[in-house]
Amino acid sequence: MDGNENPGPVRTSLWRNARLATLREDLGTLGVVESGVVAARGERIVYAGPEAGLTSELARADQIFDCEGRWVTPALIDCHTHIVHGGNRAREFQLRLEGATYEAIARAGGGIASTVEATNALSVDELVAAALPRLDALLAEGVSTVEVKSGYGLNVETELKMLRAARRLETLRPVRIVTSYLAAHATPPGYQGRNGDYIAEVVLPGLAAAHAEGLVDAVDGFCEGIAFSPAEIALVFDKAKSLGLPVKLHAEQLSDLGGAKLAASYGALSADHLEYLDAAGAAAMAKARTVAVLLPGAFYTLREKQLPPVEALRAAGTRMAIATDCNPGTSPLTSLLLTMNMSATLFRLTLEECLAGVTREAARALGVLDETGTIEAGKSADLAIWNIDQPAELIYRVGFNPLCERVFKGERVSR
Numbered sequence: 001m002d003g004n005e006n007p008g009p010v011r012t013s014l015w016r017n018a019r020l021a022t023l024r025e026d027l028g029t030l031g032v033v034e035s036g037v038v039a040a041r042g043e044r045i046v047y048a049g050p051e052a053g054l055t056s057e058l059a060r061a062d063q064i065f066d067c068e069g070r071w072v073t074p075a076l077i078d079c080h081t082h083i084v085h086g087g088n089r090a091r092e093f094q095l096r097l098e099g100a101t102y103e104a105i106a107r108a109g110g111g112i113a114s115t116v117e118a119t120n121a122l123s124v125d126e127l128v129a130a131a132l133p134r135l136d137a138l139l140a141e142g143v144s145t146v147e148v149k150s151g152y153g154l155n156v157e158t159e160l161k162m163l164r165a166a167r168r169l170e171t172l173r174p175v176r177i178v179t180s181y182l183a184a185h186a187t188p189p190g191y192q193g194r195n196g197d198y199i200a201e202v203v204l205p206g207l208a209a210a211h212a213e214g215l216v217d218a219v220d221g222f223c224e225g226i227a228f229s230p231a232e233i234a235l236v237f238d239k240a241k242s243l244g245l246p247v248k249l250h251a252e253q254l255s256d257l258g259g260a261k262l263a264a265s266y267g268a269l270s271a272d273h274l275e276y277l278d279a280a281g282a283a284a285m286a287k288a289r290t291v292a293v294l295l296p297g298a299f300y301t302l303r304e305k306q307l308p309p310v311e312a313l314r315a316a317g318t319r320m321a322i323a324t325d326c327n328p329g330t331s332p333l334t335s336l337l338l339t340m341n342m343s344a345t346l347f348r349l350t351l352e353e354c355l356a357g358v359t360r361e362a363a364r365a366l367g368v369l370d371e372t373g374t375i376e377a378g379k380s381a382d383l384a385i386w387n388i389d390q391p392a393e394l395i396y397r398v399g400f401n402p403l404c405e406r407v408f409k410g411e412r413v414s415r
């Protein structure tokens, strides 16, 4: 700004006659405020609470919206997605239903290799175009913050392309995008059996290059027998630490390698999946304030039997978030409302855990809790206004979208 510009007065907005589920922890279950009001100056909330507490100045807002008694929650947050990718695996899904084994599909060039190939074939523009319908599906359900990972390039050029596409999404839709660099997702064909070389030659230099371009908000990895060992992930985390970047990890999805404990030892934002997590891992995460991100879409799609240790996480006081894990192979899911229902039905999470898991705790898992995730003064005015009579309707229905309106940074947005 050149200093001569007059930005004009900041507009104040008011949402009145609302039943607020603020998700503020100091206000009890769901942080409910009946007869509530939210006031925003520009994009910031300046007051959220009972009508009675509204100052006369704020009551004379530039624009006033009557919520007609509707429930208002923080806008939703999908804290684990792979929405930027090429192609899809619908044909593979069909073949599996007809009896083909995973091995036969992999031999025929299917599985993650097909997504890597399809992703490498696309330009940034094409990756953006492919991701937009998935993003729009999320936004239509009141989502305003989406985490997006790289991890289907598996070479420096395409890992960067994926992250550039993720950043571009934020310029095309009213949404906050948070990126994760996930080159340590799988070993590409040329490096089979040489994970160390792949990390040294691709993952680490790619991270430095992506960071230099401002593309990385956090660094992720896949710690699993079919992916990378804890020692290999530690090399990636050390590099992240040297660059001042926070880390997170796909851990304990198919077996217990101690990935969550490793992540906690680096003060990770989150460890995700966690079906095979043990009580010691849950305790280590609680101590490090590492959020447990549960992903029921992958559990469902893979028809897993091993449930995440929800009781152990509760007992340890580990924070829990939930997310779609939207990806073409194991969770082709673009509904956070359905994710909430699955978390309740499959994992027996409570209403409070489900709703906090897509708002406050999801914001915590992304390191953006100061900015969004609850409805309170000082935060971005990111709201979801719902046509429901009680919050439990958000987790009870299957395949029904009761969103009335979404507000992002103080602006009403159509989607």
Ligand SMILES: [Zn+2]
Pocket: 080, 081, 082, 250, 325, 327
């Ligand atoms: Zn994932």
